[in-house]
Amino acid sequence: METIISYFETISSLHRGLILVGGISFFWILESVIPLFNLRYEKGKHAAVNIFFTITTILVNFPLAFLLLASSDWTAVHEFGLLHWLPAVPLWLEVLVAVMFLDLLGAWLAHFVEHKVSLLWGFHLVHHTDMEVDTTSANRHHPFESVLRFLFTCFAVLIVGAPVAYIMLYQGLSVVFSQFNHANIKVPKKVDSVLSWLIVSPDMHKVHHHYKLPYTDTNFGNIFSIWDRIFGTFGRMPNAAIVFGVDTYPDPKQNRSIKSLLRIPFNSYRKPDLSEVLKR
Numbered sequence: 001m002e003t004i005i006s007y008f009e010t011i012s013s014l015h016r017g018l019i020l021v022g023g024i025s026f027f028w029i030l031e032s033v034i035p036l037f038n039l040r041y042e043k044g045k046h047a048a049v050n051i052f053f054t055i056t057t058i059l060v061n062f063p064l065a066f067l068l069l070a071s072s073d074w075t076a077v078h079e080f081g082l083l084h085w086l087p088a089v090p091l092w093l094e095v096l097v098a099v100m101f102l103d104l105l106g107a108w109l110a111h112f113v114e115h116k117v118s119l120l121w122g123f124h125l126v127h128h129t130d131m132e133v134d135t136t137s138a139n140r141h142h143p144f145e146s147v148l149r150f151l152f153t154c155f156a157v158l159i160v161g162a163p164v165a166y167i168m169l170y171q172g173l174s175v176v177f178s179q180f181n182h183a184n185i186k187v188p189k190k191v192d193s194v195l196s197w198l199i200v201s202p203d204m205h206k207v208h209h210h211y212k213l214p215y216t217d218t219n220f221g222n223i224f225s226i227w228d229r230i231f232g233t234f235g236r237m238p239n240a241a242i243v244f245g246v247d248t249y250p251d252p253k254q255n256r257s258i259k260s261l262l263r264i265p266f267n268s269y270r271k272p273d274l275s276e277v278l279k280r
Helices: 002-009 013-033 042-076 091-116 118-128 135-139 143-160 166-181 189-195 202-208 226-230 257-264 273-280
Strands: none
Touching: 002 042, 002 091, 002 166, 013 042, 013 135, 013 166, 042 143, 042 166, 042 257, 091 118, 091 143, 091 257, 118 143, 118 202, 135 166, 143 166, 166 202, 189 202, 226 257
16 A cells, blocks of 8 residues: 555656546447447547547646645645544555545535536536447536536545545546446446445446436446435436436537537526426
């Protein structure tokens, strides 16, 4: 564990980039070998749109990285945060606690809030309009949403009191797990069910991408599935019944247009009430 922490404490931008590219490449190939759904789409063109948003996410995160470092340094100087308040525990347990709560506050909470606040939902819609969910969908986020999620990560760092090494480890895991649970890969149902008790599995997250409520408002997790189970947002749905996308943006052509996607948050939009959806 000490070796892993030492590596992430000084991890270079190149290595972080390799984690991102390596993950996408691995799951991209795996999707071709064991696909879950027979998606009828031009995989390259679909990826191009999502990679554009991946690049904007990188461009947002890179200049803001100093805020993460500043947040971490502040907690160290002031001995603030969960890790500073805990009694002495083994390193592996401290790292696990840090990653779990960074995942709760930086990913699950951010995602939950985006679904519940109409203004933020408008930006998050860019992610949900993807009608062919695969591993490249993981980073399909409007630039403003990337800023919002970064701020939630800073908040998580402050509350957890996480050192830089733990933050880098968490972010590396977060990227790979997001690529994994978005990937269009077929995992044996029993294996997926077992995995979903601990981590967010592919089948579990696909439910979140169903085009109608109430399923859209389930399974907000990224790494650990425990948070959805604790907060009552865990949902199940047969794979065969899942339809990707969102019912308020049903036009495939617009959902593949970068220009149209960037405009979505500024369209006149109101998230439908559950009662309205059930009447359809």
